[in-house]
Amino acid sequence: MTQTDISPEVVQQTIEFHGHSCPGLAFGIRAAELVMARFDRASDEEIVAVVETDMCAVDAIQFLTGCTFGKGNLIHLDYGKNAFTFYRRSDEKGIRIISKPNIFPRQDDELVALQKKKVKEGLIPEEQKRLKEVMAVRTKRIMGASLDELFEVKPASGPIPRKARILESVICQACGEVTMESRTRRLLGQTLCIPCFEAVEKRH
């Protein structure tokens, strides 16, 4: 019934990793499927992902492609776009995957209204149930679509990001916490971590 190449077991494991099934995760699963069809799963920093969103989709990308924050081969750019660029280190080949704007034929007013109400005042149980149904329909649609319907694929623009570097650690002179040197700021002869630097700035 679903058109995805990823087995139902692996889809289930991805849902468990993320915590719930949702359209965003489904997008991530399909994007991972696309990239894995072109590159092999990341062994050790073999593939580098640059994600332009920090929403649900990224969990599927971490789980399925092996590009993770902790390994340093997942880079987040806070652009708020459903766009994912993958680079293969061996040949520096890169592709940018962008979700197409019109997968859903019309703007779903009901979904938008329910989501707004959820944030503003919360939902009554019947509305909660309805929201779940609407989301499930979307998830199913994404899982059943062809990759062509879902995504536009372009060559990556820009060079492959550098490998994670080992940097010196220093101690913040305000809070005493160990901080990566590149993330510290100098102020009035002191070396500070970013939160301490910002706290001082706010006072002035």
Ligand SMILES: [Zn+2]
């Ligand atoms: Zn989610």
Ligand SMILES: [Zn+2]
């Ligand atoms: Zn500090």
